[in-house]
Amino acid sequence: MNTVTSTAVLQRPKLLTPILIGGFAAGLFDHLMAVHTFGWGVSRGVASGLLGKAAFQGGMGTWTLGLVLQFFIAISxxxxxxxxxxxxxxxxxxWLVCGxxxxxxVYLVMNLIVLPLSAFPFPVGPFKxxxxxxGLLVHMILIGLPISFSLRRFSS
Structure with missing residues (x-):
C-alpha cells in the first residue's frame, strides 16, 4: 500500500456507525408511530409487501418478518x-435542512415506487x-432527521 492510498483510507469517514444508529433510530421511531396510528398489526401490513393478503393471516413469524423488513428499509x-x-x-x-x-x-419513494410495486393488497392512493x-411530517422528523443527525454526529 503506498502513501497516497493509505492517506485516502485514513481520511475516508467511517459510515457503519451512523448507518446503523441512524437506521435503527429511524426504524424504531417509524415503527412506534405506525403502531400508534394503525395498531400492533402494522408489522403484518409491512410483511404484506412481500406476502400479499396472506400476511394478515400469519402469526408471530409474519409479524417478525414485517418488523425485520421495517428496520431493513430504514437501515437501507x-x-x-x-x-x-x-x-x-x-x-x-x-444536516437539519437536508434531513x-x-x-x-423517503416518503415519496415509499409511496410512489415501493408500495405500488409490492404485493401490498390495498390501493395506495388517493391520499387525504x-x-x-x-405522512410527510412523520418522515421528515422521525426518519430524515435521525438519519442526517447520526451522520453528522457519528461519522469522523
Whole structure:
C-alpha cells in the first residue's frame, strides 16, 4: 500500500456507525408511530409487501418478518444517505435542512415506487390531505432527521 492510498483510507469517514444508529433510530421511531396510528398489526401490513393478503393471516413469524423488513428499509435509507454524503458534503454540513428534505424523499419513494410495486393488497392512493401531511411530517422528523443527525454526529 503506498502513501497516497493509505492517506485516502485514513481520511475516508467511517459510515457503519451512523448507518446503523441512524437506521435503527429511524426504524424504531417509524415503527412506534405506525403502531400508534394503525395498531400492533402494522408489522403484518409491512410483511404484506412481500406476502400479499396472506400476511394478515400469519402469526408471530409474519409479524417478525414485517418488523425485520421495517428496520431493513430504514437501515437501507440511512445507508443511501450516508453513502451519498461521500460525494455531497453539504448533506453532512447542513444536516437539519437536508434531513427534513430526505424525509420527504423517503416518503415519496415509499409511496410512489415501493408500495405500488409490492404485493401490498390495498390501493395506495388517493391520499387525504391530512394523511399526506401526517405522512410527510412523520418522515421528515422521525426518519430524515435521525438519519442526517447520526451522520453528522457519528461519522469522523
Amino acid at each position: 435509507a440511512a445507508a443511501i444517505y450516508c453513502l451519498a454524503s461521500l460525494r455531497l458534503r453539504f448533506l453532512r454540513d447542513n 427534513l428534505f430526505y424525509g420527504i424523499a 390531505v391530512s394523511t399526506l401531511i401526517q
